[in-house]
Amino acid sequence: MKPFAYTRAESVAGAITALGSPGAQLLAGGTTMYDLMKLRIETPETLVDIQGLKALNYVDHSRPDMLVLGAGARMSDVADNAFVKKNFPAISESLWRAASQQLRNMATLGGNLLQRTRCSYFRGGEPFPCNKREPGSGCAALEGLDRGHALFGGSTSCIATYPGDLAISLLAFDAVIEVAGPKGRRTVPLAQLHVEPGDTPQIEHVLSDDEIIVEIRVPRTPSGRGSTYLKIRDRESYAFALVSAATGLTLARDGSVEDCRIALGGVGTRPIRATAAERSLIGKKVTAATARAAGEIAFAGAKPGHHNAFRIELGIRAVADALQTAKTRAS
Ligand SMILES: Cc1cc2nc3c(=O)[nH]c(=O)nc-3n(C[C@H](O)[C@H](O)[C@H](O)COP(=O)(O)OP(=O)(O)OC[C@H]3O[C@@H](n4cnc5c(N)ncnc54)[C@H](O)[C@@H]3O)c2cc1C
Ligand code: SF4
Structure with a gap:
């Protein structure tokens, strides 16, 4: 693992400021980030830790029109929330069927949405060309073992599957995410958060490096x-x-x-x-x-x-x- 600096954010505003330094990246539950750092796929200069931010950790069902989830809420807490189980069983089940209990106890909703592909060539490192890991190097999956690769949205540069479960149930219910960044807050429909690989598979979503997902809103239906x-x-x-x-x-x-x-x-x-x-x-x-x-x-x-x-x-x-x-x- 490449050496890195570590800072614990005291607020969302503080985290955004810290993300402004070159090579800074967010850390939430760490269940994806640490793996990718050990594989040297992610090599942050600084990790900005937001997992202690209570302001991001909530499930709010007080609004009649909307279920509101903090991006820092743990997967297991939301999966087991009585309101979510009753009113959106698909969301609860998509969380319960992801990963393991230990991982769900650590992992957050925001981190789950932005997890990266499990393509084994992407994670396998050096011997395998991978345009997502190293733009322009090629794609080992195109002529390799593609059993788990995408049936929709692939390109001649990349056919990696988006692996998350939560985003699928949120998409079915027209969820919107709220994002905070240096220019303030904006909302992004979940349907527009992730992008197809085209010829730039290293770009996976529409957020910039200094933006943080703070909230997920799901219209009640x-x-x-x-x-x-x-x-x-x-x-x-x-x-x-x-x-x-x-x-x-x-x-x-x-x-x-x-x-x-x-x-x-x-x-x-x-x-x-x-x-x-x-x-x-x-x-x-x-x-x-x-x-x-x-x-x-x-x-x-x-x-x-x-x-x-x-x-x-x-x-x-x-x-x-x-x-x-x-x-x-x-x-
Ligand atoms: C063995 C294993 C099995 C798994 N199985 C499944 C599965 O079946 N289904 C499934 O859906 N997932 C699965 N996962 C993935 C797991 O759910 C994710 O690792 C987890 O949800 C990531 O959340 P985290 O809080 O730990 O994110 P981190 O690892 O801390 O961060 C992940 C990424 O998201 C970014 N990020 C985190 N929070 C925010 C935020 N608020 N705003 C913007 N960016 C942010 C980070 O910078 C990083 O790039 C598995 C993981 C492992 C290790
Ligand atoms: S499918 Fe995408 S992630 Fe997998 S090897 Fe090809 S370029 Fe890399």
């Missing part, structure tokens, strides 16, 4: 109660998604769909909202056939590589199954 997060992975715990689906439904009295939310994880270079699949269900009842058809629409644009085509059928089934669970909860 009946579809939140009728929601679920289904994650399919190689083993039932402590593994990233081969594919995941966040779904939410609001049903009319006759059982037909009034509102439908579908977002896909584990398959895109960034979180994906399956809007055409959502539209396909409006006014219809959720049956085995319509749920499967929605899954097929969601995966219609998938572009498999050498070893990952099996995840298309897996994804179709995940969407269909998640819609059935959402239907039960929404009924």
Whole structure:
């Protein structure tokens, strides 16, 4: 690990000031940052530690229109929050199904949103060319083992999957993040936070180096109660998604769909909202056939590589199954 300086921020404003020094980077729970420093992928001059900031650690459900989550809230606290479990089970489940209990006890929501890809060539270092790690060096995954790589949003420079779970459930519910920086505060729809790799895969999101995610706001909707997060992975715990689906439904009295939310994880270079699949269900009842058809629409644009085509059928089934669970909860 490259030597670095360490400073503990006493306030959000203090953290922003500290981030202004060259090579400074944020540290929250450290569960991704320390790994990447040991691998010499991240080499900060200074770590600005915000994990002690109580001002970022809260779950506020006092507003009738909005669930508000502090970016410094721990994953386990939000996953286990009674209001979140009841009104947004998909958000609770996306947190519970991520990482391990020990990691969730340390890791924060902000850090989870900005975690980096698990592409093994990216993390593998020197022997492997990687445009994300070293721009212009090439991409070992394009002709390598791409079993876990993206079906959507890849480019000729990078096909790495966005690995997080929380962003998928937040995307399904039109969440917005509030960001603080030297010029003040701004809001960014979660749908616009992550960017596709194009020919600059080292750029993964729209925030600048001296901006901090301070808050996540999720509009309240009946579809939140009728929601679920289904994650399919190689083993039932402590593994990233081969594919995941966040779904939410609001049903009319006759059982037909009034509102439908579908977002896909584990398959895109960034979180994906399956809007055409959502539209396909409006006014219809959720049956085995319509749920499967929605899954097929969601995966219609998938572009498999050498070893990952099996995840298309897996994804179709995940969407269909998640819609059935959402239907039960929404009924
Ligand atoms: C073995 C293992 C398995 C895992 N499995 C999963 C999984 O299945 N699903 C899943 O979703 N995740 C998984 N993770 C990832 C884990 O959830 C993340 O490491 C964690 O959420 C990161 O949060 P943190 O607070 O520790 O962030 P840190 O490691 O402190 O920071 C991560 C990044 O976010 C930046 N950052 C942190 N907070 C902010 C903020 N408020 N504003 C702006 N930037 C910020 C940091 O500068 C850094 O770049 C796994 C991790 C490990 C080690
Ligand atoms: S897929 Fe992206 S992260 Fe993985 S080796 Fe290629 S450029 Fe690097």
